[in-house]
Amino acid sequence: MKYINSIVPDSSEIFTIKIKRYDFDSQCLPVIKNALARKNKRTEVIAAFETITNKLDEKIKTVFHRELDADVILYLGLCHGAGWVTKFNEKIMVLLGIEKIIELDWCSEKEMYGLIYHELGHVYQYQYGTLERECPTSADGFIWQLFTEGIAMYFEQRLIGDWEFYHQDKDGWKTFMDAHFEELKQDFNHDLNSMNSQTQRYFGDWVKYHGFGDAGYYLAAKFIQFILTSYDFDHVVSFDLSAVKGLFKEFVR
Numbered sequence: 693m694k695y696i697n698s699i700v701p702d703s704s705e706i707f708t709i710k711i712k713r714y715d716f717d718s719q720c721l722p723v724i725k726n727a728l729a730r731k732n733k734r735t736e737v738i739a740a741f742e743t744i745t746n747k748l749d750e751k752i753k754t755v756f757h758r759e760l761d762a763d764v765i766l767y768l769g770l771c772h773g774a775g776w777v778t779k780f781n782e783k784i785m786v787l788l789g790i791e792k793i794i795e796l797d798w799c800s801e802k803e804m805y806g807l808i809y810h811e812l813g814h815v816y817q818y819q820y821g822t823l824e825r826e827c828p829t830s831a832d833g834f835i836w837q838l839f840t841e842g843i844a845m846y847f848e849q850r851l852i853g854d855w856e857f858y859h860q861d862k863d864g865w866k867t868f869m870d871a872h873f874e875e876l877k878q879d880f881n882h883d884l885n886s887m888n889s890q891t892q893r894y895f896g897d898w899v900k901y902h903g904f905g906d907a908g909y910y911l912a913a914k915f916i917q918f919i920l921t922s923y924d925f926d927h928v929v930s931f932d933l934s935a936v937k938g939l940f941k942e943f944v945r
Contacts, residue, residue, distance in 0.1 A: 699765060700780060711769075724769060727791035733799050737790055740804040741766050752812070755851055762786055762815045764808065774798060775811040777818065784818060786811045796897055798859065806848055806859025813847025814840065821929025831884040832933060837895065838880070839936045841909055842916030843929060849913065858913070860906045868902070869910040876901065876911055881944040918943050 696708070714720055727734060745764060753759055762777075762784040774792040778785055788807065793799060798807055817823045823840060827833040849857050858866055869876065879901070880894060887893075893901045894908030901907035919928055919939050931939075 696769070699767060700785070723791045723795050727768060727794045730794055733794045734790060736799040737793055737804065738766065740799065740801045741788070741808075743801055744804055744808050748808075751851065756816070756847075758816075758820065760812060760815050760819060762812070762819075764788070764812075766790055775807050777811055777814040777823075784815055786815060803859045805852060806857065809848040809851045810844045810859075813844030816847055817843045817929045820926065822932075825933045827933060830888055832937070834880075834884055834887065834892065834894075835937055835940050836933060838908060838912045838915055838940070839931070841895070842912035842914075842919075845909060845913035846916045846920070846925065855917070858910060860909060865904055865906075866910070868904055869907065872902070873910075873914065876907055877914075877944050880908070880911055881940075915940070915943055 711720055748764075749759065764786045766788045768790045774789055774796060776787045776789070778787065786808070788811070793804070793807070796803075798804065814823060817840060821843075825836055827836050845858075848859075849855050856866070858869075860866075883892070893899045894911065895906070897905040899905060916928070
């Protein structure tokens, strides 16, 4: 608690609330110990973080002509993810879990660019559109997640300057996704009415779609690229659930 509160005063609850969903000793502690044992990787992550965040405000303003109001914090102990956007005392924060970044080996500048830009894409939607919507069904929730992750992927790719950039691309990941795009799209649509947080196979490195994690992020990027053939990005970030569902039907048709 002392370490947590030294970073963001009186904030320990928001840092620990999600960790409580896991068995700390078996699921979280080993990941932290791994990070503590790999000083060279910690050094690499910190150096990449400092490089990427240097003059980041200016780059975002140059590309999107708007400013973001958020704190980006590199933190040891997030455990449940490499990146997370949350709000505390009316301040938007991007929390980056150094131990999960090391576990995923997203330590280089390339991967860190993608991760930080992606999380800031969620901030952009939060600040200039609507990031969270009430979703009456589980299927609605997954369509909305696909949409919001697509917004973040667009933000990431636009700042990188490459519509084919995916920081998840390792060991043939993108080659597989390119070759199975139509299959992925139809499988996601088919699974919508039966999948839940425990059975879904699209979002997260810990789930696998034909042996590959994070397939949903590829699909999300393609979904937003499809939408942006007809709509302006700054309009899209404010779409409601009904509009997104309609566009998803067109996308999978």
